[in-house]
């Protein structure tokens with residue numbers, strides 16, 4: 439458990455509407471107390487309205503909405519056809535979604551990782567950490583089709599349109615790569631997002647979310663809500679006050695060497711997370727467990743496989759628990775629900791189907807296609823297409 443070590447080394451989180459967003463930990467050289475902000479009358483946010491700018495490169499233009507999210511603001515580099523999708527989106531975002539009066543964390547220095555988030559209270563599975571809309575969204579092909587000489591000035595102009603608080607938060611993000619700062623920030627801190635339709639692939643950047651460090655055994659899961667395009671982060675197991683809140687940037691089910699390789703190649707860091715810093719002996723055991731998880735899930739996922747037993751399923755649950763994979767349970771629960779039903783065990787099938795719905799919604803959001811199958815199973819396990827599928831009706 440990591441405690442905030444010195445009060446001077448941690449900042450309380452401030453919602454974006456405040457006059458000073460950027461925690462001074464971002465700028466270590468500034469150690470003197472910040473001047474008291476001048477008394478200014480708070481201005482009402484501008485109305486939420488998308489505007490096209492004349493700043494374009496080929497088919498990509500900058501669009502801005504300074505009133506988005508109750509004055510939080512957002513800029514987009516995309517095609518005019520895509521911007522129409524945002525007009526719908528605007529209505530889907532609740533006015534207050536960018537503000538959180540009492541967030542459950544503080545920003546703090548974390549040894550060996552730069553800045554991170556520490557919980558400021560006890561948290562439980564299902565608790566929301568934050569829900570944020572992006573500061574900037576950029577069409578995927580902008581990076582593929584435009585040269586860096588074209589990308590850099592357009593990105594710089596786009597960021598310059600953001601309201602000051604969000605712009606400062608954007609520029610304070612960690613960047614790992616040499617060359618253009620904005621490109622490097624985006625390469626270190628972006629998420630893939632899909633606006634739907636055949637040309638909907640974009641990258642989104644959420645400055646506040648960028649403070650989550652990585653852990654191969656995270657206590658927080660995240661998802662992009664496709665309806666509101668917000669980044670939603672949720673606690674997956676009990677968290678004590680002072681514990682670091684961490685998400686996984688990687689596939690947690692890969693062996694340690696592969697995870698290390700990917701962290702280095704994509705984000706340029708040697709992963710020093712709770713799982714990667716185990717002893718060699720424990721790492722070997724962990725990799726073996728991960729292999730066994732893949733093998734059991736392979737059998738459970740194949741309707742033609744023979745020898746599926748309840749013992750095998752109990753073993754799978756034990757492996758997940760030992761590996762602390764509470765953020766990846768949705769798929770495992772769903773497999774168990776189906777297989778218990780295929781073995782004619784309605785009680786366990788319904789139990790795991792209910793757990794599956796909860797876990798999948800937490801990990802991926804509501805409305806996932808497979809969840810209707812789980813709900814049908816919960817309603818009537820014996821009438822479900824999977825009933826006794828492995829043993830004959």
Ligand SMILES: C[S@@+](CC[C@H](N)C(=O)[O-])C[C@H]1O[C@@H](n2cnc3c(N)ncnc32)[C@H](O)[C@@H]1O
Nearest residue numbers: 551552553612649650651652705707709710711
């Ligand atoms: C998205 S940022 C996370 C916030 C960052 N620590 C900061 O100060 O803003 C990703 C960077 O944080 C650091 N980091 C995140 N997780 C880490 C880990 N498990 N071990 C070491 N460094 C880590 C790496 O430098 C990585 O490139």
